[in-house]
Amino acid sequence: xxxxxxxxxxxxxxxxxxxxxxxxxxxxxxxxxxxxxxxxxxxxxxxxxxxxxxxxxxxxxxxxxxxxxxxxxxxxxxxxxxxxxxxxxxxxxxxxxxxxxxxxxxxxxxxxxxxxxxxxxxxxxxxxxxxxxxxxxxxxxxxxxxxxxxxxxxxxxxxxxxxxxxxxxxxxxxxxxxxxxxxxxxxxxxxxxxxxxxxxxxxxxxxxxxxxxxxxxxxxxxxxxxxxxxxxxxxxxxxxxxxxxxxxxxxxx
Amino acid sequence: xxxxxxxxxxxxxxxxxxxxxxxxxxxxxxxxxxxxxxxxxxxxxxxxxxxxxxxxxxxxxxxxxxxxxxxxxxxxxxxxxxxxxxxxxxxxxxxxxxxxxxxxxxxxxxxxxxxxxxxxxxxxxxxxxxxxxxxxxxxxxxxxxxxxxxxxxxxxxxxxxxxxxxxxxxxxxxxxxxxxxxxxxxxxxxxxxxxxxxxxxxxxxxxxxxxxxxxxxxxxxxxxxxxxxxxxxxxxxxxxxxxxxxxxxxxxxxxxxxxxxxxxxxxxxxxxxxxxxxxxxxxxxxxxxxxxxxxxxxxxxxxxxxxxxxxxxxxxxxxxxxxxxxxxxxxxxxxxxxxxxxxxxxxxxxxxxxxxxxxxxxxxxxxxxxxxxxxxxxxxxxxxxxxx
Numbered sequence: 001x002x003x004x005x006x007x008x009x010x011x012x013x014x015x016x017x018x019x020x021x022x023x024x025x026x027x028x029x030x031x032x033x034x035x036x037x038x039x040x041x042x043x044x045x046x047x048x049x050x051x052x053x054x055x056x057x058x059x060x061x062x063x064x065x066x067x068x069x070x071x072x073x074x075x076x077x078x079x080x081x082x083x084x085x086x087x088x089x090x091x092x093x094x095x096x097x098x099x100x101x102x103x104x105x106x107x108x109x110x111x112x113x114x115x116x117x118x119x120x121x122x123x124x125x126x127x128x129x130x131x132x133x134x135x136x137x138x139x140x141x142x143x144x145x146x147x148x149x150x151x152x153x154x155x156x157x158x159x160x161x162x163x164x165x166x167x168x169x170x171x172x173x174x175x176x177x178x179x180x181x182x183x184x185x186x187x188x189x190x191x192x193x194x195x196x197x198x199x200x201x202x203x204x205x206x207x208x209x210x211x212x213x214x215x216x217x218x219x220x221x222x223x224x225x226x227x228x229x230x231x232x233x234x235x236x237x238x239x240x241x242x243x244x245x246x247x248x249x250x251x252x253x
Numbered sequence: 254x255x256x257x258x259x260x261x262x263x264x265x266x267x268x269x270x271x272x273x274x275x276x277x278x279x280x281x282x283x284x285x286x287x288x289x290x291x292x293x294x295x296x297x298x299x300x301x302x303x304x305x306x307x308x309x310x311x312x313x314x315x316x317x318x319x320x321x322x323x324x325x326x327x328x329x330x331x332x333x334x335x336x337x338x339x340x341x342x343x344x345x346x347x348x349x350x351x352x353x354x355x356x357x358x359x360x361x362x363x364x365x366x367x368x369x370x371x372x373x374x375x376x377x378x379x380x381x382x383x384x385x386x387x388x389x390x391x392x393x394x395x396x397x398x399x400x401x402x403x404x405x406x407x408x409x410x411x412x413x414x415x416x417x418x419x420x421x422x423x424x425x426x427x428x429x430x431x432x433x434x435x436x437x438x439x440x441x442x443x444x445x446x447x448x449x450x451x452x453x454x455x456x457x458x459x460x461x462x463x464x465x466x467x468x469x470x471x472x473x474x475x476x477x478x479x480x481x482x483x484x485x486x487x488x489x490x491x492x493x494x495x496x497x498x499x500x501x502x503x504x505x506x507x508x509x510x511x512x513x514x515x516x517x518x519x520x521x522x523x524x525x526x527x528x529x530x531x532x533x534x535x536x537x538x539x540x541x542x543x544x545x546x547x548x549x550x551x552x553x554x555x556x557x558x559x560x561x562x563x564x565x566x567x568x569x570x571x572x573x574x575x576x577x578x579x580x581x582x583x584x585x586x587x588x589x590x591x592x593x594x595x596x597x598x599x600x601x602x603x604x605x606x607x608x609x610x611x612x613x614x615x616x617x618x619x620x621x622x623x624x625x626x627x628x629x630x631x632x633x634x635x636x637x638x639x640x641x
Contacts, residue, residue, distance in 0.1 A: 097260040141342035160329020169437035171262030181327030
């Protein structure tokens with residue numbers, strides 16, 4: 001159909017129909033948006049159990065995740081929700097570990113001048129343990145497990161006693177010097193609620209950080225956990241972490 | 254494989270529990286210890302300790318009034334402190350704190366009230382004006398003093414004292430449990446911790462009572478009740494032996510087991526805590542008082558004044574021993590990295606909110622309060638002391 005063949009009446013009809021279609025459609029869309037739930041209900045959240053995989057064989061220690069986390073969550077200076085550790089083992093089996101400023105500016109110099117036999121990076125973050133020591137010890141119940149398996153802190157309720165900081169075996173918690181309350185990784189709870197990945201997962205250029213729903217049998221994280229061999233940090237403490245480390249070396253604690 | 258190189262997790266560069274948390278168990282230790290000493294007479298009927306029973310009770314109260322101040326100073330959000338009573342999480346060892354503390358406070362206040370009721374009534378009759386009014390409120394406008402009320406008061410004191418002993422043990426043993434139950438901390442995590450805390454509490458309680466008693470009597474040139482002091486110094490000797498033995502047994506068992514935690518803890522003992530733990534806590538302030546108290550206890554022919562001086566000196570040293578023990582537990586435990594690969598640094602600073610000057614003032618205030626309490630509840634029987 002050629003546009004020049006359409007007469008004026010037909011053109012107006014088409015215009016009217018299409019614009020009214022847009023109007024009705026947008027009305028429908030707007031009305032739909034108003035009905036749409038901002039927050040998932042408790043039962044909805046029970047369909048999720050967020051887990052995390054760190055592939056230490058892929059991490060290159062660039063520190064993008066640490067920077068992304070700092071910006072996304074306004075983490076105060078010299079405190080870390082996530083950081084990257086570097087392990088270097090030389091020919092004499094001497095182990096050197098460092099994490100200068102949490103690897104915020106990546107790693108500048110080698111620990112050993114020569115003879116480095118083995119070296120690898122290990123990103124760390126809150127393990128969101130199933131039997132978390134930190135939530136057990138919180139005297140006021142400000143630290144809790146969300147229904148979708150994330151360990152969170154109610155900052156309106158926390159008294160800042162620091163008991164949870166002591167109880168966490170992984171050094172993942174700190175007292176926010178400005179707010180005076182405990183703080184830690186939330187898996188970017190404000191992002192994952194809307195289906196987005198945590199900032200560190202987004203920022204990783206090597207896909208060393210994988211995040212997903214452990215309750216979904218088809219999720220990527222479940223596939224990885226079924227196919228690969230992984231380790232946990234300090235499994236003897238019985239905290240049952242939900243942060244799984246692929247290629248975990250015995251030197252990592 | 255040599256793997257010791259000084260790595261700490263980035264968040265561990267900051268010490269979370271400062272010198273304030275050192276002071277809290279130190280002060281509650283004296284609270285619990287002094288109360289238990291007062292119960293020696295009130296409940297167990299040790300007549301020789303009668304002259305110090307009231308003094309011990311009031312001291313316990315003076316320390317109790319200030320026990321929470323370091324905690325409030327340390328809290329990140331002190332205005333929310335009452336959350337611990339309003340929304341307690343009973344899975345947490347810390348959540349019972351408010352309840353135990355309040356129960357204990359009620360017991361101590363009631364026991365003091367029953368102990369001093371007759372004294373208050375006497376003062377009510379002697380005073381006039383506003384003071385009389387205040388006393389009338391304190392005695393609840395009840396001026397009955399006779400054989401029956403005396404018996405009843407006595408009965409209540411025995412009951413409260415008996416009830417207070419387990420509560421005092423819970424108050425302090427549970428502070429030890431608070432540390433001992435942290436599995437993440439290699440230096441704290443031991444079931445012995447709360448037993449050590451109870452015994453060190455009794456040591457510090459006895460020590461502070463002897464120290465103050467001798468000091469005040471020397472300053473005021475009052476007659477010292479030698480029987481009480483000798484008995485108390487013997488108790489101090491016995492309890493310090495148990496406390497120090499337990500402290501050493503704990504290290505011995507960690508060392509002998511040679512698990513992976515010993516690999517790092519031996520560097521803690523020989524490194525960061527060498528002076529405060531090995532030289533001061535164990536060396537000077539444990540072995541020193543042990544020798545001095547052995548002399549005063551076993552060698553009877555010692556000149557009385559010299560013996561009292563040695564007892565006074567060793568009780569002062571034991572007060573420092575307990576202070577160092579609290580420091581070495583609370584701070585020492587946090588110096589070890591949870592990565593088991595290194596240590597962090599800590600110095601409280603002088604002028605900081607949680608610094609040394611504030612700590613010093615906080616330790617001093619209960620003593621000033623005790624001085625003021627002496628006016629309100631006279632605990633040294635002055636007439637008796639002067640007549641002797």
